[in-house]
Amino acid sequence: METFRNGNKKITILDVAEALNVSKTTVSRAISGKGRISEDTKQKVLAYIEANDYKPNVIAKGLAQKKTYNIALVIPGDCNLVEMPFFQNSMQGICEEASANDYDVMLVTTTGSSSANLERMIANNKVDGVILSRSLVKDRNVALLKAQSIPFVLMGTSRDSKILQVDNDHRAGCGELVGRMLGAGITRVGLIGGSKNYVVNRTRRQGYEDAFKNAGVQLETALIFEDCDKPDKIEAAVEKLIRENVQGIVCMDDVICSVVLQVLAEKDILVPQQIQAASFYDSTLLKNSKPAVTSLVFDDKALGALTCRILLHCIQGEEVEAKTLLGYELVIRESTLFG
Amino acid sequence: METFRNGNKKITILDVAEALNVSKTTVSRAISGKGRISEDTKQKVLAYIEANDYKPNVIAKGLAQKKTYNIALVIPGDCNLVEMPFFQNSMQGICEEASANDYDVMLVTTTGSSSANLERMIANNKVDGVILSRSLVKDRNVALLKAQSIPFVLMGTSRDSKILQVDNDHRAGCGELVGRMLGAGITRVGLIGGSKNYVVNRTRRQGYEDAFKNAGVQLETALIFEDCDKPDKIEAAVEKLIRENVQGIVCMDDVICSVVLQVLAEKDILVPQQIQAASFYDSTLLKNSKPAVTSLVFDDKALGALTCRILLHCIQGEEVEAKTLLGYELVIRESTLFG
């Protein structure tokens, strides 16, 4: 019975040591590459390991080294539809990068403002570091992490310059998009954005403001609508913008944009002839809509991978950039009329 | 220096043993509740632990017990927009349930058909069991898991009765939905579904067929359109269904449904007066569309939690149901005309 249940019992470092008539120390050294060891014995050990499919027990290794080879990824349990692709894609980038470095990622979903789950995981010594993803303006996870002095990096933006952060450059992206409109003589351009609780939405607005400053065009706050997280708020915003005679509307996400297009269509306002439209969050929604929408595209997967890499460096005690910004791409489609 | 860096150094079982003048064994027993121990000393230990905020090192505990207190969650790295809410919500259910049982969940994203990442995690002994989520018809993860004889449960459906599975009852849900239409005299009802590579889409079709069988109505395969994973395929399907004079259309997801509504609107076909429509995947898309769409709603979070619970039971060697089905809710809105 026993034999059956242990059919594929894992072989340990001791097994290979005995088989090769060397010490565990030697085997360990051959694997880690640390410490002096002759090339000969090293190859011998490596060959045996390869042949017998030996895999070191990472848990035991971790115990001895006081490491876990795990990182935690904290994502909001209650994110909205619009943000799911961001989390999905960045998640994949993180997992792949971690895997490539023999790390694994533990998932922590935070509900509401409670950081109990993260706390538990840290108290249990289960991770070497953590990735916080796209945070709210008021984030209690940050406070927790700081108090525990555990390495962490924010995949997103924060005004707190003390926390490591890497993000896509929403500000520059939005700046260029709006700047192009202004440059094309479209000076009355409205902005419709989601919840101001999200730092990312505030960052986008900054890009909008930058563009006006750079173009020397007077900003009109009456053309800015934030916290439009429900269809009716978006519709109201569009109607006001129409009354303001805007020539262009920039939307902070694809859902907002599709509502905008719908409202404009209902009112028989032509896009782009009468009002131009552009958006963040390239998606099938925007690609397939009529007209196809000019939009900013970010590489979320690359963002995840980079964030993970930076955290890993940080865990290994290396110096890392305090803030890293990744680029963007502006895909121009039928909904706009600039170059 | 040292002292600063170890400012919040974790206290170990030895520390509490010495502080209390008992053995590590005793402390361990007080915590685990295993083995004989006097109520007095137990309380003494527990009190000290509480007061000094001692947390056992789960890694060390795991090493000694040959357990990890981790489970892996495998999700497709490349799922489409429509499925994201499913993964997000079930993920949350899983994490919460795991947390409540002092387990943590490791994330594995599989790209394409490669199960390399899962393999690595298992080889590294990092998990006690794994949850496979909504699988493809041909799933190589299953084969891998079986070969390793590691506990796993599928959050979804499979024809392989040997694998533990828990799913929402898409079949019964679809059966009831279509059955209601048939019962209301709407006998020409079309079905438009996504990729047949997904088991869940096949399951839904079964429900559709069940309804016809139960109602004694002859099924017409000409009214069934599968693999409609692109807008143009959906449009083509709708046009054919119109020519077939259908009275109702059932869509397998909200994106399909929104395309269907769009096509019908373009052709000035009234919903529900001329053609009724219903869908799976309740979402804001369906709730806010005009008309609001009758749809099947499933509790993905509960599904995740239950799946996790079953896996945990399985890991603990308890008997579990081979297959568990969770209910559904049919939300009737303006797009249909039955009771």
Added chain:
DNA sequence: CTGAAAGCGCTTACAG
């Protein structure tokens, strides 16, 4: 009821 000791599978000074 309690404890000393061995063990989980590794790593790493230390000595040779």
Added chain:
DNA sequence: CTGAAAGCGCTTACAG
């Protein structure tokens, strides 16, 4: 270049 030994922080027969 190699190994014996101690240690990471727990658990668990075994003995008392």
